Amino acid sequence: MSLVALNHVGVTLGGRSVLTDVSFEINTGEIVTIVGPNGSGKSTMLRVIIGAVPPNSGSVTRKAGLKIGYVPQKLHIDPTLPMTVRRFLSLPRRVSDNAADMALTETGAGHLHDRQMADLSGGQFQRVLLARALLAKPDLLILDEATQGLDQPGSADFYDHIDRVRRDFGCAVLMVSHELHVVMAASDRVICLNGHVCCQGEPEHVASAPEYRALFGTGTHGALALYRHEHSHTHDACDDEVCDHDHTHAPAHHTHHGDRP
Numbered sequence: 001m002s003l004v005a006l007n008h009v010g011v012t013l014g015g016r017s018v019l020t021d022v023s024f025e026i027n028t029g030e031i032v033t034i035v036g037p038n039g040s041g042k043s044t045m046l047r048v049i050i051g052a053v054p055p056n057s058g059s060v061t062r063k064a065g066l067k068i069g070y071v072p073q074k075l076h077i078d079p080t081l082p083m084t085v086r087r088f089l090s091l092p093r094r095v096s097d098n099a100a101d102m103a104l105t106e107t108g109a110g111h112l113h114d115r116q117m118a119d120l121s122g123g124q125f126q127r128v129l130l131a132r133a134l135l136a137k138p139d140l141l142i143l144d145e146a147t148q149g150l151d152q153p154g155s156a157d158f159y160d161h162i163d164r165v166r167r168d169f170g171c172a173v174l175m176v177s178h179e180l181h182v183v184m185a186a187s188d189r190v191i192c193l194n195g196h197v198c199c200q201g202e203p204e205h206v207a208s209a210p211e212y213r214a215l216f217g218t219g220t221h222g223a224l225a226l227y228r229h230e231h232s233h234t235h236d237a238c239d240d241e242v243c244d245h246d247h248t249h250a251p252a253h254h255t256h257h258g259d260r261p
């Protein structure tokens, strides 16, 4: 059984349709990334999954007892408020020293235990947020542009920790990322969103989809070159994945469902 399934979810906010007919599921242990332009509904979709935004139509099914760890895009902490990393991990619920130490070690932040939150670098801060999300021992870890503002080595290092977390915890990971080159390498599945699901599937399938190219062009740091190199044979890319496009290799026959809302 899947961890979470969205069935024809629609969301209207402030009288405007933000998500339309969104369906997909997340299964145990997989890394799924959502890509899409600004304002395409990525954060809203994550908020639907964690239950913070109720869908106006369709439904969300969560596995019974599902535990979700959430790493937000940003978290503002008043810089004048003295707060150590250790104390931060006990908010809002007190956790044992042992649990705090294990979570910090897991994310490579063990040495930050006694540091002030306000003094952390961007990369250190994100690792502490990740450690905090792990305290729930999640089945599903959700990251909303968690590497925004980190430099390339910093974000590569962060994704290494995500990979390690997935292995150690056996959890699924759902993330929003604008770093397409990283996404293409690190994800089992990519969902391309633009108010609706334009296309989804294995990274190389999505990278070659006309809907994806229409949104992101072909300059995705080698993702397409990789596709051409490894997948130059003829195949039916939609055999095993849900693509809502006709994925033949003859562009004239492509059916476009990726119209912008």
Ligand SMILES: Nc1ncnc2c1ncn2[C@@H]1O[C@H](COP(=O)(O)OP(=O)(O)OP(=O)(O)O)[C@@H](O)[C@H]1O
Pocket: 013, 014, 018, 036, 037, 038, 039, 040, 041, 042, 043, 044, 045
């Ligand atoms: N509470 C709200 N009330 C009205 N409109 C909202 C609300 N929250 C989000 N929206 C609108 O919904 C659309 C999708 O927003 P969302 O934050 O989900 O997009 P996103 O893909 O995560 O964008 P970005 O890449 O810029 O973070 C935007 O047009 C946004 O203005």
